Amino acid sequence: MRVHMKLFAKILTAIALLTGFASVNAPVQAQEVQKIVAIVNDDVISGYDVIQRINLNIFMAGLPANNRTRQQLVPSVIKTLIDDQLKLQEAKRRNTEASDQEINRAIEQFEQRFNIRPGKFEEALATIRVDPETVIHQIRATIGWDKLIRRRIVPRINVTEAEIKSKQEELRANKGKNEYRIREIFLPIEVASKEPEIRQNAENLAGQLKQGANFARVAAQFSEGPTAANGGLVGWQMAEEMAPEIARSVAKLEPGKISEPIRTRDGYYIVAVEDIRKILGESSSDALMELAQIVVPLKPAEDNNRKDSQTQLAKTVSSFVNGCEYLQDMASEMVNNESGKMGRVQLSNLPDKFRNLVENLEEGEASDPFLDEDKYRIFIVCNRTDTRMQSDSEEAIRQLIGNKRIEARARRYLNDLRREASIESR
Structure with a gap:
């Protein structure tokens, strides 16, 4: 370059x-x-x-x-x-x-x-x-x-059976241990004389984060570690996989909390604990879902032909939907203001009648129509994260290893572009 x-x-x-x-x-x-x-x-x-x-x-x-x-x-x-x-x-x-x-x-x-x-x-x-x-x-x-x-x-990512088996053995050997889903911001100390300034920056950032600043976006802008491009997301880690100073701090944090600046050998870290789970724990899943709904209103009961047609429409919509990509177009066809995105919700916080409809749905799937007084509701799972469920199935491990490999190769690709580019200042 x-x-x-x-x-x-x-x-x-x-x-x-x-x-x-x-x-x-x-x-x-x-x-x-x-x-x-x-x-x-x-x-x-x-x-x-x-x-x-x-x-x-x-x-x-x-x-x-x-x-x-x-x-x-x-x-x-x-x-x-x-x-x-x-x-x-x-x-x-x-x-x-x-x-x-x-x-x-x-x-x-x-x-x-x-x-x-x-x-x-x-x-x-x-x-x-x-x-x-x-x-x-x-x-x-x-x-x-x-x-x-x-x-x-x-298309070029390949995860071998040996890699899957090795990961399965690792998970089973650590069954029952705590795992933490964390994000990080890393500020390196490259010159000793700069440490007071760097510590002050870290304290300012920690204060802003605790006042509500978005951790992922702050990490993308300020962190100088390899996870910055992914909003500081480290993912799930055991305490044994962290630097000792970070592990001690993380062990004191509850989900949703942010650490004070942590001094390590290389610099300062700010860490957010998003969730905690047991490796291969037996607890049931409490998924975090991004939901949307399509509402099909019914006419009064005396208009039986109209009611039957709306019932059929609700069933057709339910069987046709395969994701949220065209939700806005579909919602506009329903001509009501209830259809659309509902935001992110915890499965356990939904009313029983709705939770039973969506708890077994995968990302992109739609529920059966639910008759709610004078309307049908169809729920669509736009995104799903089963934060407390960890699987040692071949497919889950293949996806885990594959995603990490994709991220690593994408970073390498961008680094190659930087090296080959002509970048000048004026």
């Missing part, structure tokens, strides 16, 4: 001035925001791009919108913008670019995730001074890269 030796030093110098103009209430000077920050294989990243992505990340992560946060975000935002440009270029070269339909669907998901009224995407972004193209650029990079990985890497 042809990179000027002082690339990031130059970039940070250029952006240091720009972030002073980036606060929501300050006027943005055109000559500053249009400065060229980096050129990635002839594609330009400007100061405007950096400021816009910083504003977006502050909104998405729930971080305080002040200049200190903006300054902290500069290095990670520049790196992310460079990576996104590389992903877009490779997706174009390999013909896996996002389609208009995929982009529109992603915008709808963005609206749902951040409680934006349907169709108010641009208006909502205007209130936080974010150009809609900033979000669309990020969406294009994500979708194009995901399609590329599915096409070029996933």
Whole structure:
């Protein structure tokens, strides 16, 4: 990779001035925001791009919108913008670019995730001074890269029977031990004199996370560990697999809690414990589900023909649905405001009559129609995570090993693109 030796030093110098103009209430000077920050294989990243992505990340992560946060975000935002440009270029070269339909669907998901009224995407972004193209650029990079990985890497992943058997033996040998699902933020200490500053940064981040900032998005921006690209997700680990300092801290945390900064040999960690389970435990599953529903209203009982047709419609919808991809189109056909996404719910928190309908459904499956007074309800499982159920079945282990292998090869692919790219500063 042809990179000027002082690339990031130059970039940070250029952006240091720009972030002073980036606060929501300050006027943005055109000559500053249009400065060229980096050129990635002839594609330009400007100061405007950096400021816009910083504003977006502050909104998405729930971080305080002040200049200190903006300054902290500069290095990670520049790196992310460079990576996104590389992903877009490779997706174009390999013909896996996002389609208009995929982009529109992603915008709808963005609206749902951040409680934006349907169709108010641009208006909502205007209130936080974010150009809609900033979000669309990020969406294009994500979708194009995901399609590329599915096409070029996933078909080549092979998990052998010997690997599956080895993992089964490992699980059975550790049956009954606690396993923790954790996320991490890692801030390395490369120069001893920088430790006070790094510790202060870690304490600031821990404080913001405990006040409600989104851990995954903060990790993606600030963590310098290998899990940053995946929102800091480490996954399930036993205490024996962690650094001793981290294991001691994790053992004191309940699910949903966040640690204070943890000093290790290499730097500071902030750890979130998302859940705790027993390896191959006997407890029943309490799945976390993202549900949607289609509601088919009935006419009064005297209109028997109409009632029969609606009953048949409900049965047809139930048998036809195979996921949430086209839910919005289907919901609009029902002409009522109850159909649509219901959000994420814990299986145990659902009323019995609904829990019995969905507890055995897999991701993408729809329930039988449920007659609820004057309407039929059909529930669809958009996403399902059985956090407390661990399986030593061949298929579950094959998927576990395969997913880790896909992530590792995708990281290698991106690293190769960085090495081969021409990245210059101006």
